[in-house]
Amino acid sequence: MSDLYADYQRLKLDWPKERILRITMDSPRRLNAADAVMHHELAKIWRDVDSDAGVSAVIITGAGKAFSGGGDLDLVKEMSENFEVLTRVWKEARDLVYTIINCSKPIVSAMQGPAVGAGLVAGLLADISIAAKTARIIDGHTRLGVAAGDHAAIVWPLLCGLAKSKYHLLLCEALSGEEAERIGLVSLCVEEDQLQDKALEVATRLANGSPTAIRWTKYALNNWLRMAGPTFDTSLALEFMGFNGADVREGLASLHEKRAPNFKKDCPL
Template sequence: MSERYASYEKLKFDWPAERVLRVTMENPGRMNAADAVMHGELVRVWRDIDADPDVSVAMIRGAGDAFSGGGDLDLVRDMTQDFTTLTRVWKEARDLVYNVVNCSKPIVSAMEGPAVGAGLVAGLLADVSIASRTARIIDGHTRLGVAAGDHAAIVWPLLCGLAKAKYYLLLCEPVSGEEAERIGLVSLCAEPEDLHDKALEVAVKLSKGSPSALRFTKYALNNWLRQAGPTFDTSLALEFMGFTGPDVQEGLASLHEKRRPDFDPDSPI
């Protein structure tokens, strides 16, 4: 493995095929929830991949049976109590979206189990997003007590239309992989046992394509996302303003209750 990735702690790397780099989010016992370390690593990894001459395609998945369990509750609580932490994470959330969008290498995501929070940003902004039929895609912002920000306002309306985006973002209803494909939220749906093989198959096909053709096709298509920049910046500001309000404390208490050790991990979070 390149020294480029040696300093990462919560992201693991392997090469499942020539010129295909697979990134695995790993936070054992917490459904790969993004703590402060992983959140920062999810921001900078796309810059490292973009600059890596050995990578033609990147893949992202979660360890075990979960893709991403949302934000680590310790980090969320710190954001409500410390302005420095809040502003750091705000900048990271903005940079995460733009770094995924601006990465010149194609990105393939493989989502199974819960897909929430910072991991979901990369999952849905990936150039080819593949979800297990039984995946549970949830934008949990309003359940926490803050406005739906980060990737939500920039990409959900483009992918599945404004009516569906409003329904799922306002209510925080879980979207199965099957339903996500039906409404256009993800590129493909696969059976759980076929998910990672399908993602690798797509990545290998992309790795054999013309690098410049893929790069500039991605660049042109992502201009739709760049044009939504002012909307994204506004939504992000409204989201993080909510962390200083009273509703987030009630949301934190509710989420903490659902993440007890005895809580059923197969239930929507």
């Protein structure tokens, strides 16, 4: 393994085939939830991948039965109480989206089980997204009491249209891998026991293709995402502004207590 990746703790890296780097999110938190270390590493890894001449294609997946369990609730609490933590995580969230978009190497995601939060950013912004039929994809922001920032506004409407995006993002309605494929949110859907093999097959085809043709095609297509940059920046700013409000405190308490949230209805907006 290159010294470039020596310091990563929550991202486990291996080479299933020559020139194919597999990144596995592996957190001690439940379902690979993104704690502060993983969140920082997810924002950093794509610059290292882009600069690594030995990488032709990348696979991003999760350890065990989960892809990504969302944001670690301890980190969410810190963000709601500490402005320095809030602004650091905001920058990481911004960098995560833009470094994936600008990474020249083709990225394949292999999503199984729960796919939520920072991991889902990489899962859906990947160039080829593959979900197990049993995957459970959900954007949980409004359930927590903050705007759907992260990646949602930049890519969901482009993938599955505005009507479906509003339905799933406003209501936090979960999708199976099959439903995600049906509405165009992911590229492919396969049986769970075929997921890793299919991801490796696709990554191998990408790695064996013309590097310039594939990377330049990706660059051109991602201009659709770059044009949505102001929409993304607004959504992310509104999300993080929400971490200073009462709704996120109620959302966080309801998750800890395993009950429905009771948000105040008298909103001046």
